[in-house]
Amino acid sequence: MSEKEQIHTAAPLPANSSAAQSHSPQSPVSSNDDIERPSAKPEEDQPPNGGYGWVCVACCFWINGSTWGINSTYAVFLAYYLSHNYFPNTSALAYAFIGGLSISMAMLVAPLATKCTSTFGTKVTLHVGIFFETLSLIGASFATEKYQLILAQGACFGLGMGFLFVGSVGIIPQWFTTKRSIANAVAAAGSGCGGLIWSLSTQAMIDNLGLPWAFRILGILSFTINLICSNILRDRNAQVGARNKSLDWSLMKRPEFWLVQAWSWFSMLGYVTVLFSLPSYARQIGLSAQQGSIIGAIFNLGQMLGRPCIGLASDRFGRINLAAFLTALCGVFCLVFWIPAELVGSPMGLLTFFSVVGGALAGTFWTTIAPVGAEVVGIRDLGSALSWTWLIMVPPVTCAEAIALEIRRFEAVDFVYVNAQVFCAVSYIAGGLVMWVLRGWKIGEVEEMERLKDREERQRAQQSSALKMQHADEKGRTYNPGGAEGAMLAREVSAISARKKAWNLRDLLRRMMKVQIV
Template sequence: MVSPTGPAIDRQSSPSSQDVLLSTSPPDGGYGWVCVIAIFFINCFTWGAVSSYGVYLENYLSDEYFPEAQPMDYAFIGGLIFAMAMLVAPLVTIISRKYSTKVPMFLGIALLAIGYVTASFAQRIWQLYLSQGVAVGVGLGFTYIPSIPIVSQWFDKKRSLANGICSAGSGIGGLIFSFMADAVIRNVSLGWALRLTAIVSCSVLLIATVVIRDRNSVIQPTQRGFDAQLLRQPQVMLLLAWAFISILGYMTLLFSLPDFARSIGLSRTQAATTNAVLNLGTAVGRPVIGIMSDRCGRIEVAGIVTLVCGLSCFAIWLPAESYGVLLLFSIISGGMLGVFWVTIGPLCAEIADLKDLQSLLSLSWLSTILPAAFSEVIGLKLRRPNSGREYLYAQIYSGLAYICASAFMFGLWIHRRRGTS
């Protein structure tokens, strides 16, 4: 017998569109905060450890650990870490789709351990390429990339704040590993600095990976390694152009600062401190950028911070000739230079929906491969040794890159405004 109001059993068992929407909406908290803490430590012991490469670079350049190597080799190895991490993004996205988020992360942790340990025993420059360059880079990508969409799945209104807290981990990690690497290199050996990095970072990464939890079963993301349809959207192309050009400035500034300190007559300890203060600025600045983005607009804040970072290169870094001024620039630029890393997740979530978030993130990582690989090579090539202003052209190059990148972000802002109208 049929009820006059319809089959009650069917109506109760079939969720309404509103129920489905509520189930897929980010809860803005709950277990999401546990994920934020876990991803904070993932950033701390992946990008934070890699950020200390400037300390290794300064030692490689000064002490000639590998007699057959040229300065360009060391610069390219630093860029190779970033480039390899981004190059594996499509593969990592596909593995995450077929298996789970944690499978590539555990593989990445194993590769990081192998890379750091084998680098500590390297005796030829090609061995350093394969270990500290390729293995560490691939391990970084496999560990870091699957974690990025998770925060945006758990947060909406507080998305940028949550991402800012996570990104601050790289600054804290850079601070820790810069001091640790410098102290161990001076008192023990460079090899043991790399081995301790492997032991400490991989132990923490294993714990953090165990506790994170994605919401893929609810959201059902597409997780395409390369989604060509997204490239047809003008706003996507503007975002990728901003990513490409801003990374040009980021890599040069991040890796050149310790050696720049040496070029103006500062000691190795002061150079390492400069790198550490840069990372301290990162730890403080990224949550602030997150709060501003949630309140004032993610695209607007990304464009303004990118522009200000470029202007600070000309206003503070260019005339810097003393330790105090360089520390001032380090703390200020540290809070801004990694604006790409703190905003890319929320920006991709704003331009695409959560279903296409990981597909757009994969395109974003791919867009940074070339600048990550070659920017520091360009920066060192622009040096003018024995000129009195060794890093002048590299400083100008880094500043112009940020200023040009900001133009594309403001173009994205205009495009979105017109679309809304």
């Protein structure tokens, strides 16, 4: 998801990051409320936009590093499993399933973790996650059978990662307003930083201390880091009136929502494949285990450097624009730089370049899913939309690496991984094309909303003129048809109308080619 990365909202997830990392929905105060009850929202309820919030950013950074970052090191474990017969009679398919299972369990447990946060509070949720993650790593160190490894490093680790991610991902938006994008981006970069650190150290621990002690040291260190951060972290749930939304079935009736889900599927098929396959691919083409772990670490370095840049650029150039372009570009880079790596005289150099640039692009989904979701369904329904997204993502994150390993050319001497590489590239390009269609819809929605707004203003001006003439003898009287509730209902009706009219296929292709920030 490795990434947690990057999903971000206080609702069920998988929470970033991007977001993958995201914005916590807050109910706006209508202008009528401000007039009638000027003191209804005390000044101290406004986000401080910094202060202790930066401490919370640091805590989320290291929690991401000690969850999604450690999960990224499964690429190192996978390369070791495939080259050693440590668990006899265990197939490559079974090993691939473990890495996907940890991410899918984190997604699947999101609703339960959200309910735990609502009922028992943030700290309890984080401590539950610490318990399961520590248990998984220590338990994996004593595993002697493949089913024990699947339960420990797969299912149990995913449970811990899910509780920690859901419990922490919605806190940062509560502390920031204008600096929210950079704060979320910095926290999301923690997964890349953690992956960089843990990938290098895990390979060194395996080489010098053996597999069991590598697991135990990871368990002890992650327990310490997560425990410190979870007790320093502070939420502002009471101040902002945060609420956890349940799954909203009405979203399933919206075609644009399904385009977002298609994007998530294609992105995860590509992301999990490249994340877990790079180190084992490096060993396949003749590089050492140490070089393979370095390639995996550099890939995480690319994520660490790329995610903040993507988060900031999306606000300037458009969230959907950037998500579509960078998702497709990642697929192109897989074709141009990853596949030819074993043809060049220095494959390590080309793989290093691909790991930096590809790593920056590969996690685009995690960085942009929350802001893209807000653009598509609105901030009020973002929590429920992300909840659906995490659940719908379970199949691709579970099966992506298994598919990649099964379609390898086992009988070949060269280009053993070429089918997996093409599969990864095509998945990313397909995701970019889906987002380009969504971009056309969004431009149409914006155009329709502007048209409806102009018509509404003309009608309001006509009504106002007529009523002023009718009540000219009543001093001080103003007319507000329907009041605040009527105005809100009218806006909702207009939004629904614009959403549906934006699917006019006659104009969709024209809008897809239009230059506009969305």
